[in-house]
Amino acid sequence: MSNDVCNDLMVEIFERLPPKSIIRFRSLSKYWHARLLSPEFLHLHRLRCSKNPPKVIIRHVIGGKIHEYRDIYTLHSRDHLPLDPDSGFVGIPGVEFPYYLYPLRGLVIGSCNGILCLRNNTSITLWNFSVRRKLIVPRLSPSKTNFSKVALGFGFDPITDDYNIVAVSYNTSSAFIYSLKTDSWSAIPPPFARLSNSYSTKNACFFKGILHWVDSGYSTTRWTTFILTFNLSSHVFGYIWLPESWKVEQVTTINGCLAVVSPVYDQFLEKRYSWIRVMKEYGNTESWSALFKLKGIYGMTVFQPIINGDILAYSQNGSKVYNTQTKVTNFLRFGFGCCRVDMETYVESLKLVDKERATTCGKTVYSWTK
Template structure:
């Protein structure tokens, strides 16, 4: 059937379909698989989704059942009254996952609150698939780290950046230079990079990050000031 439909029209039609339908349609034929998995189509479908849907994902942890709940609200006149709960397939023995960040419908999760060797997971709740990343470099000495999650602006590959701080002589986690690693979607290991990290403390128990305009941003601090630490993830 696709032989009789202009390719440009086929792209416009498929880009308006939900992700679950596109997953099934990859099996129609080789040409549809190549089209749906191409970076150009993925970017077009993501842009269309962003301009036609307004949804808010809320994470709720309930102490009674010690479980995380992910609730999806639609931004319309019924906001707050109707929502759908996403199936959350992960459980940890103590506490809950840190939501490192989100990008194009993917969530990066890490259970580092109460573990020395935490799992880092990329989770796509819309298609119920996840990937646990390889174990990164672990210093032999006491250390802490921060993570960042983003997508490359042209290749659309998802990336996780990790900045590791070893304990300094003053017992603070501010030993410089810090070590920086990047994990790229589909790779089997992390790679170290020589990016310069300014001598400011990003790491703390409740650290946060945000991906905006092609760069990952963290809040950093000195003893007497606060500043915004940012860097491109490539």
């Protein structure tokens, strides 16, 4: 009995440790190797990790020649983005993801509970940055393997305790969902409206168990922008129609609410800016409200990593941190040779360590400016 109590106490201690430490402690004995890989422990550890303040993971595509590009990721706490424009990130090592061919065509689809969902034109990969484990998702049928021609979304269904990827074609009326539990794809009823190429390549925003894409189509008699939704639990597509006058290029979350980013170019004043509008009551189209205007931010991806007043806006040409309370903007510049930047929120976890098909992936690098 005393040994059981001691082991249970040790488990509670292990639950509070970062993933890298737990990986090392698996070598203590066969008992601890099995216990720390048990579904019960992985579930409890994920719940504890979900309560930690999220961090920001930054993807840097570095290089000057087509066969010399490098795909490097760095992880940052919510209040510490120590960017050095000459030498990279001071004191923060990077992790290189081996996209050997054409990393510029790769994109971050989403981040959920420690898993990054990455894709290029022909494949999708789930990668746990914390424990350096990746799983290449099985391909769809040969006619549907070009993932540059589908809208993709990644999220977690708490009801089934499963991670899903949703693929919606904008060439044909077809849609599919991937289950990490079964490691397989299955067909699902598609949305009634065919997606448009110009919008559907944008990343889906995962919020309240629902994926959200910006798209366009007909509302009554006019062509307008709307938000296409997909509920991971019910497998049902839905729509949130937007006012016809809005030009929207992104859906995100701000202050715990669904939000849209509307870029505006004032030809008379020759100025560019973006409106941020939030849906104060989810699902109520009458509750949309203009939150603030980001001056000088146009055509950039915007998101709020933490509810502390800061907004991150980024593109290949540079990034900005805008504080909605102080109205202060700080500019973030990346090192020489950085030709693409992606950012996501990230919470460390042990996901994928128990997947037999997952393999070790990710080399630590300390300098990547050349």
